[in-house]
Amino acid sequence: MTLVDAVSSDRLALSRLLTQVENDTTEGRAALDVLFPHTGRAHLIGVTGAPGTGKSSLVNQLALYYRKHTGKRIAIVAVDPTSPFTGGALLGDRVRMRDLAGDPDVFIRSMASRGSLGGLAHATAALAQIFDAAGYEIIFIETVGAGQAEVDIARLAHTTLVVEAPGFGDDIQAIKAGILEIADILVLNKADQPGVEITERALRGMLELAHPVRRNFLHHGKVETLDAPAGLSENLWVPPILRTIAIQATGSAELAEAIADHREHLRQSGDWSRRERARLEREVEALTLETLAAQFRAGILTTDYEKVLSQVFEHQLSPWEAVKALVNGRQA
Amino acid sequence: MTLVDAVSSDRLALSRLLTQVENDTTEGRAALDVLFPHTGRAHLIGVTGAPGTGKSSLVNQLALYYRKHTGKRIAIVAVDPTSPFTGGALLGDRVRMRDLAGDPDVFIRSMASRGSLGGLAHATAALAQIFDAAGYEIIFIETVGAGQAEVDIARLAHTTLVVEAPGFGDDIQAIKAGILEIADILVLNKADQPGVEITERALRGMLELAHPVRRNFLHHGKVETLDAPAGLSENLWVPPILRTIAIQATGSAELAEAIADHREHLRQSGDWSRRERARLEREVEALTLETLAAQFRAGILTTDYEKVLSQVFEHQLSPWEAVKALVNGRQA
Numbered sequence: 001m002t003l004v005d006a007v008s009s010d011r012l013a014l015s016r017l018l019t020q021v022e023n024d025t026t027e028g029r030a031a032l033d034v035l036f037p038h039t040g041r042a043h044l045i046g047v048t049g050a051p052g053t054g055k056s057s058l059v060n061q062l063a064l065y066y067r068k069h070t071g072k073r074i075a076i077v078a079v080d081p082t083s084p085f086t087g088g089a090l091l092g093d094r095v096r097m098r099d100l101a102g103d104p105d106v107f108i109r110s111m112a113s114r115g116s117l118g119g120l121a122h123a124t125a126a127l128a129q130i131f132d133a134a135g136y137e138i139i140f141i142e143t144v145g146a147g148q149a150e151v152d153i154a155r156l157a158h159t160t161l162v163v164e165a166p167g168f169g170d171d172i173q174a175i176k177a178g179i180l181e182i183a184d185i186l187v188l189n190k191a192d193q194p195g196v197e198i199t200e201r202a203l204r205g206m207l208e209l210a211h212p213v214r215r216n217f218l219h220h221g222k223v224e225t226l227d228a229p230a231g232l233s234e235n236l237w238v239p240p241i242l243r244t245i246a247i248q249a250t251g252s253a254e255l256a257e258a259i260a261d262h263r264e265h266l267r268q269s270g271d272w273s274r275r276e277r278a279r280l281e282r283e284v285e286a287l288t289l290e291t292l293a294a295q296f297r298a299g300i301l302t303t304d305y306e307k308v309l310s311q312v313f314e315h316q317l318s319p320w321e322a323v324k325a326l327v328n329g330r331q332a
Numbered sequence: 333m334t335l336v337d338a339v340s341s342d343r344l345a346l347s348r349l350l351t352q353v354e355n356d357t358t359e360g361r362a363a364l365d366v367l368f369p370h371t372g373r374a375h376l377i378g379v380t381g382a383p384g385t386g387k388s389s390l391v392n393q394l395a396l397y398y399r400k401h402t403g404k405r406i407a408i409v410a411v412d413p414t415s416p417f418t419g420g421a422l423l424g425d426r427v428r429m430r431d432l433a434g435d436p437d438v439f440i441r442s443m444a445s446r447g448s449l450g451g452l453a454h455a456t457a458a459l460a461q462i463f464d465a466a467g468y469e470i471i472f473i474e475t476v477g478a479g480q481a482e483v484d485i486a487r488l489a490h491t492t493l494v495v496e497a498p499g500f501g502d503d504i505q506a507i508k509a510g511i512l513e514i515a516d517i518l519v520l521n522k523a524d525q526p527g528v529e530i531t532e533r534a535l536r537g538m539l540e541l542a543h544p545v546r547r548n549f550l551h552h553g554k555v556e557t558l559d560a561p562a563g564l565s566e567n568l569w570v571p572p573i574l575r576t577i578a579i580q581a582t583g584s585a586e587l588a589e590a591i592a593d594h595r596e597h598l599r600q601s602g603d604w605s606r607r608e609r610a611r612l613e614r615e616v617e618a619l620t621l622e623t624l625a626a627q628f629r630a631g632i633l634t635t636d637y638e639k640v641l642s643q644v645f646e647h648q649l650s651p652w653e654a655v656k657a658l659v660n661g662r663q664a
Contacts, residue, residue, distance in 0.1 A: 033650040033652055033653055036647060036649075037648065037650075040647055273645075276645070277645050280641070281641055284640075284641060284651050284654050284658075288625075291655050291656075292624040292625065309609075313612060315368060315369045315371065318368035318369075319368070320361055320619060323619045
């Protein structure tokens with residue numbers, strides 16, 4: 001049995017491999033090399049938003065919808081980069097996914113932040129590659145918050161949903177201006193709660209700020225109806241704002257349709273492969289840096305390194321001067 | 333006139349140099365090398381917290397307090413890493429500091445996020461070094477939010493204040509668990525607003541989670557009064573929670589006292605130099621990586637790089653295999 005067959009059919013084998021990959025072991029890296037030619041088919045859907053917006057329930061409902069209406073296999077990678085210190089996993093995840101737990105074609109994986117954020121984005125990308133090779137056609141990548149970590153992780157996705165809910169104050173909205181710019185679809189969840197009109201207006205205003213070039217098209221609704229200049233309309237995706245009530249499963253069909261529209265847009269505009277290529281290029285760059293650093297560490301004597309560092313501690317050498325000494329010292 | 337004299341006495345020269353350093357120019361790097369032996373005297377105070385907690389007013393009041401009661405020169409570096417896309421500076425900063433604007437011994441510098449977060453933390457460190465060499469004895473580093481960016485920037489500081497305000501919901505609190513773990517002093521600002529008791533209780537509970545080993549000491553208040561086991565008390569800093577009303581200047585004296593206590597603690601415990609050394613070591617590491625990457629880019633043919641990348645795009649080579657080809661190719 002090939003590795004692809006094994007991870008496609010054996011949940012335990014898949015689960016073990018995910019752990020190897022998450023821990024960046026030699027075995028995990030070797031498996032990624034073997035599986036990589038089998039990747040590139042899955043639709044990666046990033047889902048991000050502040051705690052309390054109901055992201056998890058939304059992903060839950062979308063997964064249920066896809067299972068009911070398509071034959072597609074679903075993977076969910078839940079990432080929590082907001083607690084770099086405690087290292088705890090999302091306890092809630094295991095609980096919340098009760099509806100999906102019995103389905104052999106749904107795989108849920110929680111990942112807590114370890115080490116650097118670059119490392120987290122890299123680990124997430126690697127897990128997604130495994131799921132992709134294992135035949136999971138839709139992969140949700142769920143992150144909490146609105147910082148650089150989420151932006152980095154969202155860059156992995158083909159389609160990024162940003163989830164909002166009524167009742168967040170203006171201050172909180174302000175911090176999200178950055179994340180709005182990566183939104184392909186805005187989801188206004190908990191749409192039965194008071195303040196939904198105000199929040200939607202605020203979001204629309206912020207979208208205009210985030211996408212000034214699309215300002216004139218934002219109020220037209222769907223992309224297909226745009227009265228855009230020729231040549232612009234095909235390449236222009238205007239992030240729609242969709243209302244949902246995830247805990248009542250309201251709005252899932254419309255959201256799934258918007259996701260399908262976005263996928264179609266990506267395919268037709270060529271953005272699908274552009275995003276893939278940009279992502280792979282970033283991955284190669286990051287791994288190259290990692291390898292160069294490892295080679296450097298292996299090539300330098302600890303005593304030499306300590307000696308230079310202590311000169312920096314004594315303020316005799318500046319950090320840049322130290323680097324020149326270290327890097328030239330190695331080459332000499 | 334030496335460079336140190338110039339930046340100490342000439343605000344325009346200092347301002348120009350800060351721009352050089354922020355833009356990482358050759359001139360900026362050379363100046364950092366020259367000034368580095370004159371650094372190591374300033375007390376770096378990090379101030380972070382969500383938007384709306386009144387961080388800026390608090391820094392404003394603290395700066396006024398120090399100016400009134402000490403002869404110390406004050407620098408404020410305001411960093412906004414929350415908007416990686418728009419690149420806009422904090423407009424509010426220039427407005428808010430009205431009280432300080434006329435004082436020749438106060439220097440305020442806003443910095444917007446550019447490029448990577450590592451780069452932002454590095455640029456902030458470099459600006460702080462310039463201020464340090466220019467004789468600014470207290471340097472505030474103010475950041476917005478509670479993500480990894482703030483954690484990285486907080487690591488530059490000797491003393492980190494985390495600012496909270498009443499009225500943030502439980503969800504919002506939860507996301508801040510990580511940032512609490514880097515707090516040396518917790519400031520509960522806007523302490524005249526409803527809900528202050530609830531927020532203080534919540535903070536105390538989260539502090540206990542964040543610092544389990546200090547659980548038994550958390551309710552004793554000041555460090556000096558701790559009934560801790562021998563040997564532990566000297567090295568144990570229990571983050572105090574202080575109430576302030578920055579816009580009324582209430583609590584500034586107590587906060588300045590807590591900061592002085594923490595400084596004294598750092599000096600006596602040896603943590604002052606440990607933090608300095610850890611910070612300088614991280615800086616040397618980051619600059620080494622940057623240099624290795626630049627050397628790698630300079631040593632590889634663009635056509636070779638593109639060729640390997642296109643094999644990755646075609647899924648013929650995995651990212652790791654590509655790195656092996658690139659790095660070995662360079663060495664051959």
